[in-house]
Amino acid sequence: MTDTTANGAAGSQPDSGPMLAADGTPLKVSLARALRRQKLRALMLIAPLLLFIVITFLAPIGDMLFRSVENNIVPETLPRTVVALEQWDPESGEAPGEAVFEALQADLLIAAEKKIHTRLGSRLNYETPGISSLFRKSGRRVDDMEQGPYKPQFLKIDEDWGDVEIWRTIKRYSGAYTAGYFLASVDMEYGADGPQLKPEDERIYLTLLWRTILLSTVITVSCILLGYPVAFLLANLPLRTSNVLMILVLLPFWTSLLVRTSSWIVLLQQQGVINDTLVTLGLVGDGGRLELMHNEVGTIVAMTHILLPFMILPLYSVMKTISPSYVRAAKSLGANDWTAFWRIYFPNTVPGIGAGAVLVFILAIGYYITPELVGGTSGIFISNRIAYHISSSLNWGLAAALGVVLLALILVFYWLYDRIVGVDNVKFGG
Amino acid sequence: MSGLQPYSSPAQVAWYYGFRLICALIFIFLILPILVIIPLSFNASDFFTFTKEMLALDPDGYSLKHYNDFFTNSDWQTALANSVRIAPMATLLSTALGTLAAIGLSQSHVPFRGAIMAALISPMIVPLIISAAGMYFFYSRIGLQGTYWGVVLAHAALGTPFVIITVTATLVGFDRSLVRAAASLGANPVRTFVKVQMPLILPGVISGGLFAFVTSFDEVVVVLFVGSASQKTLPWQMFTGLREQISPTILAVATVMVTVSILLLTTLEILRRRSERIRGLSPG
Structure with missing residues (x-):
């Protein structure tokens, strides 16, 4: 490569020393400088936003986390x-x-x-x-x-x-710092000999945390069960038809969260549309109207509806990439419909299920608005308790400690999500 | 797998229609809650459910009084005005900063790319209640709590991850040699950006901006904590309305907002098709 003398006419320069760039500096130095400049330019482009996020977002989060141990x-x-x-x-x-x-x-x-x-x-x-x-x-x-x-x-x-x-x-x-808020956030207290669990009937936060995880899991599973068939249909229909049906998925996705929550209130409440229809049809008596709201049922139904598009869209984009010839090949080798689906098609969609499930779970576990409005007392999440401690009981330290617990939980799943799909590969709207 | 063949067995035919029925039911589950509020918003009485007159399609059962209330009630009008003042400013901020950062992030050599990306995406991952609490404490300290700019900055921070994600996705399909070609023809970096790169990634920028707009326009939790009564937005008014004094005006507002989201969806779909056509991904 350094042999510039191969061309006789240009061979005035003796072939020794490093290769030089046009301005006479060694090429290696010049390339390193160019690379450095490129890195610097990239960082300069990123810097304004990074600074902005650090000041308006990360600093507040850090400030709040600090409150969970502060005791000045x-x-x-x-x-x-x-x-x-x-x-x-x-x-x-x-x-x-x-x-x-x-x-x-x-x-x-x-x-x-x-x-x-x-x-x-x-x-x-x-x-x-x-x-x-x-x-x-x-x-x-x-x-x-x-x-x-x-x-x-x-x-x-x-x-x-x-x-x-x-x-x-x-x-x-x-002391200026305390672990007391964290102990309280996992239902522990200082006893005679060090930290111990509170009596069973006073353990509200562990119960709440457990309920948050449980309800989020139920919501995630419902989303998989409802989202899989729809994504499958959308991915296997001709493009023209599936584009039209896709609107039915995207419209809820783009509709305001509060609009969707209010329509579920309209549907689910005791004097609401579902109960009225059931009474009119004679399925339940007027006195026996179903309790569909202000309990877990309300939270699960409304949140499954709200989060379903977040399951369908990743599933759809994975299913779109699966070549139909795999299933055809399986069938030509003697597999029946079920075997071809279960042994060939389904394993290929598992990454999509994983991506959708983690996304839905992360979103569900931190929800506040919908549980607050339709959840009553038995359908609320840990977020609602955090909000209560900030705005009503003013126990900010405990709110911060509960926030840290919730955030830690989310980060574990975020890390999982990053491993499964990669943050860069998140896509919206198909 | 998808088609029905002449030689399909009865079980296959049954499954074919059964599967479609299941899917139809799920689609109904998806769309019905949104559609049901539209007729209810024209309810002549103050109920949240269909009255006998409405079911009989009696014109007396319908009225525009809830819309009338929305457009004349000062609470709702202030809320609407606040939303309209806050969302575009937040969108502008997050789109401008987000687009620049996305271009920076898509360069080939970025030090600490993973860590930077994680930091920039974090507003999307952290639960809103935690962001809201943190911002409430921190913004109170620096005197931004309860101000217009406090809410705008908070919303801009929440909107940037969406801009970054959509613009980065668009830049993946962007041909870098076009920039080099422009530079070799003597264009300076700014001119190259304005004349070559920007028009090509514009669909991504606009859809990222729409995401940021919707994030701000639809946001309740953060504005509840960071804002004060004079920053009351439309979602805030709806939230308190749903929690305290349930009035059917909410359904009229909801219908208006569904119309807005249909318009947004259409815009995005047009942009997506245009972008695919430019990149030669679809024949249409």
Whole structure:
């Protein structure tokens, strides 16, 4: 390759040293520079969006995840008490001594002035119910305290200040970080000897998580069962017919989620279209109208309908690529219709099923709107609980911890999806 | 497999029709819920179900009063105006940024391609409630919560993955030698992009933009958290309407929105056919 002298007329240059580019730099250097420039150009094109996503999306997510372990409120509101409590041994079975109460009086005085003691109270109330009112009451009266031993004065305000359990909670949550929210999100609590599961009848989050997974699985399986025949039909009909039928799949896909949810409310409610039809036909009595909404049935039916296109479209695009000659070959070798389908055609569609199933499952597990509107109490998902903790109970740490659990679950399936289909190969609308 | 042959056995004939019947039922399941709200939106009474008059096709059973309510009620009109103000801006942002990034990502040498792609696609994967919660906390800190731009930025972030995916798919079929040809004829990179590359990938860009538009126009969860009452959008109004005071006006709004989605679908179908024709993929 370096032999430029083969052409005699151009052979003025002696054949030694590296090959040079037109401007005299060695070709290797020049190529490396070009490659670097190309990489830089690609990155320059990507950079604006990457920056945008990092600021508007990834930073908020990270910020929220951080909230699931953050616990600054205790050390910030009660700095002196936290230090004084270090000397106290919860195993002693007695409330801490005068030194801690003196620190508590100083901290509470400042906190009550800034009116932040109630916030701390409600924070600790998540862990031990009753603390909130204790702090509110003491914050009101701390101003009137006299000089001198503070412990008896606090005990006079409320006997609970002598309760070891209260002090155990304050000491446990005196660090700037806590695993408490995560324990709560999987129904655990600090017991006498380390973390333990809550009593069986108080395990709401594990139940909810399990229900979310179970309902999402049911929805995914229904989507496979309903989507497979339709995709098969679409892939095997002549293009002209299948294009028309495809509209019936794409129209729901493009219709607003809320429109579809409201039509399911119209159909499913007690005075709704389905019940009315059944009553008119005499299949059920007017008193025996079916409970189709505000339970699991409503969530499953409505979400299967909403997510079905996400199953049909990947299945269809996989089935489109399967050559019909495979099945013909199988039949010519003596296979009957069923064998040809089950042994030849079906195995070829498994990647499509996998792609569709993971996509539907990922989408289903994080759903919020539809379960909220048609799910009642027994058909809601973990997302609804997260929303509840953010907007109603204001237990943001727990909401964040539940979010981390949900996100971890999704990432596992996303990784699976990436392995099966690759993120780059996602396609919409056929 | 698909056709019915003269020599097919009775079982095969039965299966052929049986299978079509099953498929017909599934198609009905897909489309009926959307169609059923259209006649109901013309209901003269305030019920969510067919009245006797409607079933008898009595003209008195039908009316336009719910549409009238939608077009005169200030709540609905504000919501519509907000949606119309927010969605196009979010679409513009995500389409512009997304198209540039997709072109960058489709170059042959991109360092950390996998990681970058994962980061850019993440708004599509992360459940909306988590995005909404994170944005609510973070945007409150930087003073964007409850502002027009807060909602626009949030929606733009949610829309970009769709733009990237559709534009990347279009770029797969793009012939790179055309860029080189343009450059060899003396066009600078900007001119090459505007005159050669852009017209060819335009169908992909437009359908990506439509996806971004629908994402924003249809989005409830994030706007519920990031927006305040003055950013109330159409889906937000529908959501509260469905949850609190169920009024049949929702059905009229839903019908209007179904019409909009039919228009969108038609546009996309035309674009897809055009793009396939340009790339020589289909004979039509």
